[in-house]
Amino acid sequence: MSETETITPVEVLYCGVCTLPVEFCEFGKTFKKCKTWLSENHHDTYVKLYESQDGTKTTSSLSAEKEAKISEALAKMQLKEERKQERDLANLKNSKILIKRIQRTKHKHIIAVTNLEVFGVDMKKLAKTFAGKFATGASVSKNAEKKEEIVIQGDVGDEVEQYLLGLLAEKGLTNIKIEQVSEKKPKKKTT
Amino acid sequence: MFKKFSKDDIHTKSNLKSSVQRGLKTKFVDQYPKIEPAINEIVPKKSNVSLYKCEDKIQLYILDEHVLFYQKFDELLPSLKLVHKYPTCFPKVQVDRGAIKFVLSGANVMCPGLTSPGAWLPEESIPAGTTVTIYAEGKENALAVGKLAMSTDDIKSKNKGVGIELIHNLGDELWKFDNE
Numbered sequence: 371m372s373e374t375e376t377i378t379p380v381e382v383l384y385c386g387v388c389t390l391p392v393e394f395c396e397f398g399k400t401f402k403k404c405k406t407w408l409s410e411n412h413h414d415t416y417v418k419l420y421e422s423q424d425g426t427k428t429t430s431s432l433s434a435e436k437e438a439k440i441s442e443a444l445a446k447m448q449l450k451e452e453r454k455q456e457r458d459l460a461n462l463k464n465s466k467i468l469i470k471r472i473q474r475t476k477h478k479h480i481i482a483v484t485n486l487e488v489f490g491v492d493m494k495k496l497a498k499t500f501a502g503k504f505a506t507g508a509s510v511s512k513n514a515e516k517k518e519e520i521v522i523q524g525d526v527g528d529e530v531e532q533y534l535l536g537l538l539a540e541k542g543l544t545n546i547k548i549e550q551v552s553e554k555k556p557k558k559k560t561t
Numbered sequence: 562m563f564k565k566f567s568k569d570d571i572h573t574k575s576n577l578k579s580s581v582q583r584g585l586k587t588k589f590v591d592q593y594p595k596i597e598p599a600i601n602e603i604v605p606k607k608s609n610v611s612l613y614k615c616e617d618k619i620q621l622y623i624l625d626e627h628v629l630f631y632q633k634f635d636e637l638l639p640s641l642k643l644v645h646k647y648p649t650c651f652p653k654v655q656v657d658r659g660a661i662k663f664v665l666s667g668a669n670v671m672c673p674g675l676t677s678p679g680a681w682l683p684e685e686s687i688p689a690g691t692t693v694t695i696y697a698e699g700k701e702n703a704l705a706v707g708k709l710a711m712s713t714d715d716i717k718s719k720n721k722g723v724g725i726e727l728i729h730n731l732g733d734e735l736w737k738f739d740n741e
Contacts, residue, residue, distance in 0.1 A: 377599040379646035382702055389740045390731050391645065391702040397665050398732070436659060444662070 383415060393419065397444060399451035462488055466547035467534060471527050473554050481527050484519040489538065493518055504529065570616035577610045585622065589630065589637050596650040603629065603643065628739045631729065641731060642739060644694050644703040651694040655681035661697045664705050665732055670695065670725040672716045686714035695725065705730035
């Protein structure tokens with residue numbers, strides 16, 4: 371055999387924020403956070419990459435104006451992403467989960483849980499968990515406002531509230547308001 | 562090419578028999594001969610490689626929760642994580658800095674991006690249809706994996722049109738999937 375030498379794998383440092391190799395962080399959307407992460411966790415690489423700027427800037431093949439254009443476009447994209455994240459966080463803090471108790475027939479009720487999408491929970495999985503937990507039917511459907519809601523058979527509003535509080539606390543979101551409302555509207559059950 | 566891919570796109574997951582695993586290794590080494598010394602480290606003898614069959618006739622070979630190869634219609638492509646570990650084993654081309662942003666969003670590489678100063682193509686011609694790893698000017702690690710739409714000599718001479726069809730790039734859905 372011609373080659374009996376073994377090749378050793380190269381160890382690549384991947385950024386903790388954007389999961390790309392650290393040299394590509396500047397093209398991502400979370401450059402600022404990536405930089406802070408890198409300086410905190412791998413300070414020597416940080417110094418090599420960002421502080422000794424003369425190496426990278428002078429060997430670039432593009433003209434100065436093209437480089438400026440690229441960095442402008444990237445900065446714009448990163449700013450946009452930052453604003454989006456701030457908005458999402460604010461949204462999260464302000465939104466509340468609505469639990470509606472609707473009467474199906476004289477003695478039977480169903481629970482409709484809305485406004486769960488902002489929290490990044492998987493609706494289908496959650497519906498299945500509810501069904502298992504409360505030993506009743508649960509499904510995901512779209513209501514009049516075109517938003518997705520989880521419909522659970524039976525009068526389990528309080529238990530749902532408790533369960534949701536627990537679930538959100540696990541994720542770290544402890545200040546979410548959950549509101550319980552009851553309606554007497556006869557709702558047609560759609561499957 | 563990996564624009565829409567998530568866990569739901571996986572139809573079936575199955576473990577590979579060791580005989581099939583051996584066949585897979587030989588096939589991979591046939592396509593990329595330079596990886597031969599390392600193949601036994603990448604896929605150790607007693608490991609369990611699983612096969613995930615996905616939407617669009619895509620097959621993923623997974624080992625220990627990381628994607629090793631990706632297959633569509635008989636051609637095996639290494640995942641970028643693998644390319645990062647063994648950079649010398651795959652044919653390499655380089656694009657200039659201006660193209661990085663576009664490649665990272667999944668665009669195909671046009672010939673001018675491969676012939677401008679700052680880009681690099683190998684001396685000997687690589688035929689069209691070969692899988693190559695794409696590097697970026699000023700960067701150490703591979704940026705993407707793609708298939709040559711024209712041979713490198715054609716790219717140098719014609720310098721027009723699509724040079725490389727992009728299949729997998731950093732930060733695309735397959736990369737995100739691997740990182741979960």
